[in-house]
Amino acid sequence: MATGSRTLWKGAITFGLVHIPVGLHTAASEQGVDFDWLDKRSMDPVGYKRINKRTGKEIDKDNIVKGVEYEDGKYVVISPDEIEAVFPKTTQTISIERFIGANELPFVFLERPYYVAPINKSDRVYALLRETLASTGKIGLAKVVIATKQHLAALVPSGPALVLSLLRWGDEVKTLDALELPPAGRGNVSAAELKMARQLVEEMSGPWDPADFKDEFRIQVMKLVEKKAKAGEGQTVLQPEEDAPAHTGEVIDLTALLQRSLKGGGKPARKTPAKKAGAKEPASKPATQKKAA
Known part of the structure; x- marks a missing residue:
């Protein structure tokens, strides 16, 4: 299992006057199968526009097969029937x-x-x-x-x-495993420090109310949208109608x-x-x- 320790973001956790510098690391990775399009005549990779990436020529969809890379540059071709069998x-x-x-x-x-x-x-x-x-x-x-x-x-x-x-x-x-974390338990934290930290947490505690937390960026963008709409800068986009799914x-x-x-x-x-x-x-x-x- 990959662990990875590359720091994606550096900043700090803060509450009150407490400032704890931290780094963020990925906690999950996608494990899905990645099918690549290949030209079955030459096993060249094919772009989404059905373009042979080596020759630059467009190819017919009948010449496209799905392959899974198992080593660098090496692929195994999986047929539609084989995919359907395990889908x-x-x-x-x-x-x-x-x-x-x-x-x-x-x-x-x-x-x-x-x-x-x-x-x-x-x-x-x-x-x-x-x-x-x-x-x-x-x-x-x-x-x-x-x-x-x-x-x-x-x-x-x-x-x-x-x-x-x-x-x-x-x-x-x-x-x-790849992260350097302080051991669980009090460690070097003194009783006085722990007491003050607990007191600060209690003073900042309150009930959960999602209305207290808003996406300020979205709010500002929507204000800009409303302003532009009132100024006549809006445009109409027609969406195709879809049938409602039936429930049984x-x-x-x-x-x-x-x-x-x-x-x-x-x-x-x-x-x-x-x-x-x-x-x-x-x-x-x-x-x-x-x-x-």
Whole structure:
């Protein structure tokens, strides 16, 4: 696993009069397969405009194959049938595979959140899963395919909603081995310093209110946009209309579902994944019907 220690940014953490210089390092790396276009007649790389990068000539799409570089300058060609055989299937489900304690998931794995809303009369089972997770302090680890890409995700109760937060895969998160960090524990921090720091933190503490934190750059840009629009500098852009996606699903017999799940012998979730029911969701914000295990 790559660790990497190159500093991307240097600055400081500040609170009150405290100033802690820090450097930022990458904590994750993309591990997806990178398909390059190649001219199958000469194995020359092909640009996105179907231009042979060596000859500069445009080539027909029938002469383009997909290759994966495994060494510098060396490729293996993968056929469409071979890609299709291993391509993640679009199941339209959020498949819970394990439940873990909510405090067990490090923040470094979090990537992108989605709200999950019930559809097709699934409110009751949705509420049951939400309340069960909230009361047990658990979150669900699931796999989901969105826009043809499979993701690991965490299903987390948040007030009246369930939130699906896409996660990084385990081999995408780098270790801390290459960083020079002070050892855990008080170390050279004195009791007096720790006491004053705690006091400062308490004085600066308050409730979480997202309205207190605004993107000042965006605000200034939108003010400029409004000013220009009022001055008649706006232009009209027509967008093509799109058909709204259809949603389908089934009404769940919740009691029977729970009984069947419990009759599975109480096996760990990693061996017996939770039952799942498909429901279509938009590629950008999936809203998915859930069956609780």
